[in-house]
Amino acid sequence: MSETMKTDGDPVIEITDLHVAFDGRAVLRGVRLTVAAGGPTVLVGRSGTGKTTLLRAMNRLNECLPGCATRGSVRLRLGGEWRDVYAPGLRPEELRRRVGMVFQSPNPLPVSIGRNMTMPLELALRLPAAEWSGRAEQALREAGLWDEVRDRLNQPAAALSGGQQQRLCLARALACRPEFLLLDEPTASLDYKAARGVEDLLLELAEKYTLVVVSHSLNQARRLARRMHVLREGGQVEAVEPEALADKDRLLAFMDELM
Amino acid sequence: MAGLDANTGRGERIVTALLFGASAVCVLCVAAILGFLAWFCLPLLSWRELSVVLSWRWEPAGGSFGILPMAVGSLLLAGSALLLAWPLGLGLCLFVHGLGPRRLARPLLALVRLMTGVPTVVYGLVAAFLLVPFVRRALSGSGYCWLAAALMLALLALPTIVLVLDGQLRLVEPRLRLTAASLGLTRAQELLRLALPMSARGLRTAGVLGFSRALGDALLPLMISGNAAQLPHSPLDSLRTLTAHIALVVATDSQSAAYSSLFACGLLLFGVSYTVNLGLRRLGSAQGGGATGGMTRLPAGRWLEPLAVALAWLSAVAVPAALAVLLGYLVWRGAPTLGLSLIFGDTPPLDALLRGAPVFDGLWPACLGTLWLVFLSACIAVPLGVASGIHLAEYATGRAGRLAAFCVDLLAGVPSILMGLFGFALILLLRRSFWPQANTCLLLSALCLAMLVLPYLFSATRSCLEGLPRELRLACAALGLSRWQTVSRVLLPVAGQGVLGGVILAIGRVAEDTAVILLTGVVVGAGTPASLTDKFEALPFTIYYLAAEHQTPQELDLAFGAALALLCLTALLFGAARRLRSGMARRWESGRSFT
Numbered sequence: 079m080s081e082t083m084k085t086d087g088d089p090v091i092e093i094t095d096l097h098v099a100f101d102g103r104a105v106l107r108g109v110r111l112t113v114a115a116g117g118p119t120v121l122v123g124r125s126g127t128g129k130t131t132l133l134r135a136m137n138r139l140n141e142c143l144p145g146c147a148t149r150g151s152v153r154l155r156l157g158g159e160w161r162d163v164y165a166p167g168l169r170p171e172e173l174r175r176r177v178g179m180v181f182q183s184p185n186p187l188p189v190s191i192g193r194n195m196t197m198p199l200e201l202a203l204r205l206p207a208a209e210w211s212g213r214a215e216q217a218l219r220e221a222g223l224w225d226e227v228r229d230r231l232n233q234p235a236a237a238l239s240g241g242q243q244q245r246l247c248l249a250r251a252l253a254c255r256p257e258f259l260l261l262d263e264p265t266a267s268l269d270y271k272a273a274r275g276v277e278d279l280l281l282e283l284a285e286k287y288t289l290v291v292v293s294h295s296l297n298q299a300r301r302l303a304r305r306m307h308v309l310r311e312g313g314q315v316e317a318v319e320p321e322a323l324a325d326k327d328r329l330l331a332f333m334d335e336l337m
Numbered sequence: 338m339a340g341l342d343a344n345t346g347r348g349e350r351i352v353t354a355l356l357f358g359a360s361a362v363c364v365l366c367v368a369a370i371l372g373f374l375a376w377f378c379l380p381l382l383s384w385r386e387l388s389v390v391l392s393w394r395w396e397p398a399g400g401s402f403g404i405l406p407m408a409v410g411s412l413l414l415a416g417s418a419l420l421l422a423w424p425l426g427l428g429l430c431l432f433v434h435g436l437g438p439r440r441l442a443r444p445l446l447a448l449v450r451l452m453t454g455v456p457t458v459v460y461g462l463v464a465a466f467l468l469v470p471f472v473r474r475a476l477s478g479s480g481y482c483w484l485a486a487a488l489m490l491a492l493l494a495l496p497t498i499v500l501v502l503d504g505q506l507r508l509v510e511p512r513l514r515l516t517a518a519s520l521g522l523t524r525a526q527e528l529l530r531l532a533l534p535m536s537a538r539g540l541r542t543a544g545v546l547g548f549s550r551a552l553g554d555a556l557l558p559l560m561i562s563g564n565a566a567q568l569p570h571s572p573l574d575s576l577r578t579l580t581a582h583i584a585l586v587v588a589t590d591s592q593s594a595a596y597s598s599l600f601a602c603g604l605l606l607f608g609v610s611y612t613v614n615l616g617l618r619r620l621g622s623a624q625g626g627g628a629t630g631g632m633t634r635l636p637a638g639r640w641l642e643p644l645a646v647a648l649a650w651l652s653a654v655a656v657p658a659a660l661a662v663l664l665g666y667l668v669w670r671g672a673p674t675l676g677l678s679l680i681f682g683d684t685p686p687l688d689a690l691l692r693g694a695p696v697f698d699g700l701w702p703a704c705l706g707t708l709w710l711v712f713l714s715a716c717i718a719v720p721l722g723v724a725s726g727i728h729l730a731e732y733a734t735g736r737a738g739r740l741a742a743f744c745v746d747l748l749a750g751v752p753s754i755l756m757g758l759f760g761f762a763l764i765l766l767l768r769r770s771f772w773p774q775a776n777t778c779l780l781l782s783a784l785c786l787a788m789l790v791l792p793y794l795f796s797a798t799r800s801c802l803e804g805l806p807r808e809l810r811l812a813c814a815a816l817g818l819s820r821w822q823t824v825s826r827v828l829l830p831v832a833g834q835g836v837l838g839g840v841i842l843a844i845g846r847v848a849e850d851t852a853v854i855l856l857t858g859v860v861v862g863a864g865t866p867a868s869l870t871d872k873f874e875a876l877p878f879t880i881y882y883l884a885a886e887h888q889t890p891q892e893l894d895l896a897f898g899a900a901l902a903l904l905c906l907t908a909l910l911f912g913a914a915r916r917l918r919s920g921m922a923r924r925w926e927s928g929r930s931f932t
Contacts, residue, residue, distance in 0.1 A: 142814045143807070161341060172341045175817025185812040188831055201826055202817035254817065 505539025553752025722794025797839020
C-alpha cells in the first residue's frame with residue numbers, strides 16, 4: 079500500500095506522447111492523458127480507437143502480445159513517487175502486481191476458486207502460506223463474493239456463473255492490494271443485474287483505489303464516472319467537462335460532437 | 338514486498354539461459370549427425386566412386402556397390418504403408434471423437450496408446466511366424482515380401498498418426514462443440530466441416546510423422562521384407578530398404594568400399610526424410626497463413642458424412658482385430674514359457690537380484706540392460722527435450738528460434754538406424770584419433786537413443802504449450818506473475834498431459850528400439866552390464882536374434898516368451914507414467930491453502 083495518502087484529485091497517471099503499434103500498424107499515435115487519484119475515471123470511445131491498448135499501456139501488458147512496439151512516456155505515482163513505467167530498470171511483474179487489471183471477459187485460471195486467489199499471492203507477492211487464506215477471504219468479501227463461494231473454494235473456478243467469475247477476477251486483483259485498478263469493459267459480458275452489482279462495487283472501491291475504467295456504454299459511463307475522457311479516432315484524448323457529466327442532454331450533445 | 342527495480346530477476350535469467358542451452362544442444366545434435374555422415378562420405382567424392390554407388394547392382398563380391406534398389410525399395414514400402422495407415426488413423430480418430438459410440442472411445446484410445454508401446458521386434462517376430470506363412474499359403478512366393486512388410490509397417494505407424502490427430506482435435510474441438518450444436522450441426526458435421534478443416538496442420542503433421550516412422554524403421558523390413566537387393570515387380574516380391582541394408586552391411590561386411598556405400602545410404606536416407614519433411618512444410622505454409630488460413634476445404638457433398646462414418650467403423654473394427662490376432666498369437670505361443678525360469682533360468686531369483694549371481698539361460702541380463710537403457714536415455718533426453726520445447730514455445734524469437742525448430746524437425750526425420758550409424762561412426766573416429774580403446778557400449782547406446790527420442794519430447798512440449806490460449810498468458814501477466822512462473826505454474830500443468838504423452842512415447846521408443854543398439858554395443862551373451870562402458874544385452878535384441886538364429890524349438894519358445902515379457906515391461910512403464918500424470922493433475926487442481 080502507498081505510504082502517503084493521496085488526496086482525491088491529484089494527478090497519479092501522466093501519459094505523454096504515447097505511440098503503440100502492433101506489427102507496424104499504429105494503434106495509438108501521440109496520446110496525452112492525465113488521470114487523477116480516486117475516480118472512477120472512465121475512458122469512452124468508439125470501438126477500434128485503442129481504448130484497450132491505452133489501458134494495457136499502463137501496466138505494460140501490450141508487450142505480452144507479439145509484434146508490439148511502444149514509444150513515449152507513461153508515468154505512474156507508485157508508492158508516493160513518480161515512476162516511469164517504461165524505464166529499463168523497472169520490473170514489469172511488480173508493476174502489474176501494483177496495477178491490477180480486470181479483463182473484458184472473465185478469465186479465471188483453470189484451477190479451483192481458492193487457488194485462483196492464492197496463486198498470485200504465492201508467486202507474485204511471495205507471501206508465506208499462513209497469510210493466504212486471510213487475504214483471499216478479505217478480498218472476496220470486498221468483491222461481495224465470499225458468501226457465495228466460502229463452501230466451494232475447492233471447486234473449479236469455471237463452475238461459477240459469469241458474474242461470479244468476473245467478481246472472482248476482481249477479488250483476485252484486489253487480493254494483491256494494488257494501488258491502481260484497470261478495468262477493461264468489466265461488465266461487457268454480464269447481464270443487467272450482475273453489471274449493476276459490479277458497478278456499485280466499483281464506486282465503493284474508488285474510495286480506496288485509483289480506478290480507470292474503459293466503457294462503451296454511455297449510460298454506464300454516466301453512472302460510474304467522476305471524470306470522463308473520450309478517445310478519438312486520431313488518437314487524441316478529450317476530457318469531458320465536469321458540468322457536462324451531470325447534465326444528460328448536454329453530455330449526449332457533447333458526445334455526438336466528439337465521437 | 339519486492340521492489341519495483343530490476344535486480345531480483347536473476348533466477349529468471351538463469352532459467353532463460355538454461356532453456357536456451359537446451360535448444361542449442363538440439364541444434365548441435367543435428368550438426369553432429371550431418372557432419373559425421375558427410376565426413377565418412379567424403380571418400381565417395383569422385384565420379385568413379387559415385388557411379389559405383391549410384392547404380393542398380395549390389396554385389397560386394399563382384400565390386401558392385403549400387404544402392405539405388407534399396408532407395409527405391411524404401412520409398413515404395415513407406416509410401417504404401419502410409420497409404421494404408423493414414424486413412425485408418427483418421428478413421429479411428431473420427432470414431433473416437435464422436436462418430437462411434439461414446440463408451441467405446443476411451444477403450445479404443447487406450448488400445449492405441451498400448452500400440453505405441455508394442456515393440457517393433459514383437460510385431461516382427463509375430464509377423465514372421467504368422468503373417469508370412471499365411472501370405473505364403475494364401476498367395477504365393479516365400480511370404481517374405483513387400484506386402485507383408487507394408488501391412489506391418491502400417492500397423493506400426495498407425496498410433497503415431499492417431500495420437501497426433503487426437504491431440505489436435507482435443508485442442509480444437511471443445512471450442513467448437515457448443516457453437517456447432519447451437520447452429521444445429523450434427524456431431525459428424527461438426528467434425529468434418531469445422532474441426533478437421535481447422536486441424537489441417539495436425540493432419541499433415543500426422544502424415545509426415547507416420548511416413549517418417551515407416552521409412553525410418555529398420556527392423557520390420559529386416560525381419561519380413563525378404564531383403565533381396567532388387568526392385569520388386571509385385572507386392573509379393575522381396576525388397577530391401579536402405580535401413581535394413583545398413584544393418585545387414587554392418588553385420589556382414591567389413592570392406593572399406595562397402596562401408597563408404599553404407600554412409601552414402603545414410604546420407605541418402607537423411608536426405609529423403611529431410612526432403613519429405615521440408616516438402617510437406619512448404620505445402621503447409623502455402624495453404625496456411627493467417628488465422629483462418631489453416632482451413633482446408635473438404636468436398637461439400639452429402640456423401641461425405643456417411644463415408645466418414647463407414648471409414649470410422651472400418652478402422653475401429655479392423656485395427657483392434659488385427660492387433661488381437663497378432664497379440665493373441667503371441668500370448669498363445671509365449672504364455673506357456675512365462676515364469677521365473679524364463680527370466681532367471683536355473684539361477685535362484687533372489688541370488689540374481691540381491692547378490693548379482695550370473696544368469697545364463699534366462700532373460701535377466703537382457704531385462705536389466707533394457708531398464709538401464711531406458712533410465713539413462715530418459716535422464717539425458719527428458720530434461721533436454723522438455724526444456725528446448727519450452728524455450729521454443731515461450732522464449733525463442735526470430736532466427737534462433739526458427740533454426741532450433743528446423744533442427745529438431747530434422748532430427749525427428751532421422752531414422753533410428755542413422756542414430757546407430759552415428760554412434761558407430763563416433764566410435765570409429767574416437768579409435769582413429771585419441772582413444773584407441775574406444776568401443777561401442779551401454780552409454781553410447783543410451784546417448785544415441787536419447788537423440789532419437791529428443792524430438793518426441795520437444796514436439797509434445799512445444800505443441801501443447803503453443804496450443805494454450807493467449808488469454809491465459811495475459812491473465813497471468815496481469816497478476817504480476819513472471820514469465821517462468823507463468824510457464825511452470827500455470828501453462829505446464831495445463832499442458833502436462835500432452836508433455837507426458839511425449840515422455841511416454843519416448844520411453845516406449847527407447848525400450849523397444851533395436852536398430853540403434855544393433856550398431857552401438859548390444860551383443861549376445863554379454864551378461865549383466867557392470868559399468869557404463871560395458872557391452873550389454875537388451876530384450877528387443879535377444880528376440881530379434883533368437884527369431885533369426887534359433888537352433889531348437891525351445892529357443893524359439895524363449896523368443897516368444899521374451900517378446901511377451903518385453904510387451905509386459907512396456908505396458909508397465911506406460912501404466913506408471915499415466916499414474917504419475919493423474920497424481921500431478923490432482924495436486925495442481927485443488928488449492929493447498931484451503932484444504
